[in-house]
Amino acid sequence: MKIWSDKEKMSREETRKLQFKRLKKTLHHVYENVPYYHEKFKAAGVKPVDIRTLEDLRLLPLTTKEDLRKNYPFNLFAVPKNKIVRYHASSGTTGKPTVVGYTKNDMKVWREVIARIVTMGGVTNEDTAQITFGFGLFTGAFGLQQGLEKVGAGVIPMSAGNTQKQIMIMQDFQSTVLIGTPSYALHLAEAAQEMGIDPKEELFLKYGLFGGEGSTEEMRAKLNEAWGIVATENYGMSELIGPGVSGECLAFRGMHINEDHFIAEIIDPNTLEVLPEGSVGELVITPITKEGLPLIRYRTKDITRLDTTPCDCGRTSVRMAKITGRTDDMLIIGGVNVFPSQIEGVLLGIKGIGSNYQIRVLKKGYLDRIEIDVEVVNQDLLVSVTLLDQLYKEIESKLHTILGIHAGIHLVEPKSLVRSEGKAKRVIDLRSENQ
Amino acid sequence: MLINQLSVFIENKKGHLSKITKVLKDAQVDIRAISVFDSAEFGILRIVVDKPELGADALKKAGHVVKQSYVLAIDPSDKVGSLHDVFALLSDNDVNIEYVYSFVMPSNQGAPLIILKADDQEKAIALLTASDFSLIPKEAVYNVQNG
Numbered sequence: 001m002k003i004w005s006d007k008e009k010m011s012r013e014e015t016r017k018l019q020f021k022r023l024k025k026t027l028h029h030v031y032e033n034v035p036y037y038h039e040k041f042k043a044a045g046v047k048p049v050d051i052r053t054l055e056d057l058r059l060l061p062l063t064t065k066e067d068l069r070k071n072y073p074f075n076l077f078a079v080p081k082n083k084i085v086r087y088h089a090s091s092g093t094t095g096k097p098t099v100v101g102y103t104k105n106d107m108k109v110w111r112e113v114i115a116r117i118v119t120m121g122g123v124t125n126e127d128t129a130q131i132t133f134g135f136g137l138f139t140g141a142f143g144l145q146q147g148l149e150k151v152g153a154g155v156i157p158m159s160a161g162n163t164q165k166q167i168m169i170m171q172d173f174q175s176t177v178l179i180g181t182p183s184y185a186l187h188l189a190e191a192a193q194e195m196g197i198d199p200k201e202e203l204f205l206k207y208g209l210f211g212g213e214g215s216t217e218e219m220r221a222k223l224n225e226a227w228g229i230v231a232t233e234n235y236g237m238s239e240l241i242g243p244g245v246s247g248e249c250l251a252f253r254g255m256h257i258n259e260d261h262f263i264a265e266i267i268d269p270n271t272l273e274v275l276p277e278g279s280v281g282e283l284v285i286t287p288i289t290k291e292g293l294p295l296i297r298y299r300t301k302d303i304t305r306l307d308t309t310p311c312d313c314g315r316t317s318v319r320m321a322k323i324t325g326r327t328d329d330m331l332i333i334g335g336v337n338v339f340p341s342q343i344e345g346v347l348l349g350i351k352g353i354g355s356n357y358q359i360r361v362l363k364k365g366y367l368d369r370i371e372i373d374v375e376v377v378n379q380d381l382l383v384s385v386t387l388l389d390q391l392y393k394e395i396e397s398k399l400h401t402i403l404g405i406h407a408g409i410h411l412v413e414p415k416s417l418v419r420s421e422g423k424a425k426r427v428i429d430l431r432s433e434n435q
Numbered sequence: 436m437l438i439n440q441l442s443v444f445i446e447n448k449k450g451h452l453s454k455i456t457k458v459l460k461d462a463q464v465d466i467r468a469i470s471v472f473d474s475a476e477f478g479i480l481r482i483v484v485d486k487p488e489l490g491a492d493a494l495k496k497a498g499h500v501v502k503q504s505y506v507l508a509i510d511p512s513d514k515v516g517s518l519h520d521v522f523a524l525l526s527d528n529d530v531n532i533e534y535v536y537s538f539v540m541p542s543n544q545g546a547p548l549i550i551l552k553a554d555d556q557e558k559a560i561a562l563l564t565a566s567d568f569s570l571i572p573k574e575a576v577y578n579v580q581n582g
């Protein structure tokens with residue numbers, strides 16, 4: 001199997017040397033160009049010159065989504081706005097999204113890391129890749145598109161949804177690679193069968209590259225079986241670059257991190273101390289080649305562990321295990337990140353409903369669905385069903401605007417929601433139960 | 436002339452109506468007329484009872500959302516076209532009917548009566564009275580003599 005870049009085969013020592021050099025450059029860049037980081041470093045009593053080894057990275061303060069929120073939209077950018085050639089955004093924890101910006105060079109890096117990942121997953125210039133991520137502010141679709149083109153593969157930018165057309169195009173264009181979330185891929189396979197098309201016999205897919213949400217080995221087995229493909233997973237987040245942070249090779253021993261662009265650490269989410277290699281904890285990533293939005297020690301809130309033992313594929317880069325959970329309350333609904341606080345913000349701004357609500361996440365077939373119980377408190381709504389209906393529609397449309405997905409709304413009586421001691425149980429995730 | 440009606444929010448799920456009727460039963464409140472207005476997800480139960488204040492209090496205490504409002508009870512007389520005459524009278528005089536439902540009282544030999552909510556209730560009362568339609572006083576609705 002082909003390895004896209006020699007950088008993926010460097011010795012551990014070479015990798016560390018390169019990482020240190022690039023880290024130093026990035027630290028000077030943020031210290032000089034991002035006032036917020038300048039102050040943050042000062043408050044922590046550390047300057048870029050104090051970082052003398054790669055291990056000294058842990059002396060630097062961590063960055064969280066909250067820092068991005070405080071600096072909305074552009075205050076963490078390290079370059080003037082006229083150097084930014086692309087914007088993307090992802091869910092913020094409240095009403096405002098998290099904004100990211102790319103310079104020309106950031107775009108070049110992004111294409112490069114995606115090219116490596118799609119190569120890991122088996123894609124070559126002979127392939128035709130169908131992208132079922134939504135093209136828009138989210139990074140998934142655009143990220144994969146550019147990297148696939150760099151490898152020379154043909155890209156079909158289908159975007160999300162429109163299931164029957166997806167199958168028709170897949171058959172007529174003879175797509176060989178499927179890109180999307182694993183749950184949507186399973187849904188598509190089922191839809192193909194319902195249309196009387198056997199995914200294994202009548203379609204041409206060979207590989208599936210999945211991301212946007214976590215998956216399990218069971219899901220991989222299902223995907224491979226349903227489509228007759230080789231499924232791999234890749235990882236990223238818009239704050240770091242989008243997809244492209246890491247990806248699985250065909251040895252299936254974890255996701256190779258593009259270490260010449262990202263330094264990975266594992267911390268204890270409570271003490272925030274760096275944990276020894278092999279420990280399970282929260283992944284912290286420092287991009288070391290970013291110009292537009294270089295974040296230092298960004299807390300991903302994803303739980304995983306790292307492994308530097310040699311991989312059968314020949315790559316020497318460190319691998320991260322599948323994500324096993326989150327250290328915050330973020331939900332991933334069909335690849336879209338949703339924070340309960342965003343939902344709360346919307347609900348509290350609507351008249352006639354109570355402050356109590358309950359979020360249920362469940363599977364409908366293979367697709368995630370979010371349902372929200374909202375308490376009706378205002379008796380004046382009982383003048384007509386139309387008023388209740390207007391309230392219902394208002395909640396639905398405001399949530400759609402903020403979350404980017406449709407939530408099922410249930411109007412319920414006040415106090416009908418379970419309140420556990422002191423603190424109401426706001427989120428019930430039933431997805432693993434009805435799988 | 437105006438009858439006190441209770442409107443109760445109902446979730447569209449099994450057992451919800453019986454939860455409400457249980458509260459009324461336990462409070463010894465008797466239901467005179469009942470109707471449900473609903474959409475796919477939720478509805479409004481509208482009831483006329485013999486003791487509206489007591490019924491409303493009991494329902495609120497049990498955690499239900501209750502609104503008290505006023506409606507008219509009309510005896511259109513049981514013959515072809517009489518209901519049409521009521522509606523036509525109101526419509527010809529620009530009174531809009533928000534909703535209507537029917538009920539019976541034993542004292543009326545089982546002939547159907549209607550509960551009506553108009554956008555301008557005072558005008559509706561004046562029109563109906565002037566045209567000799569029989570409006571049923573609230574006492575007659577609340578205090579039914581059985582048998």
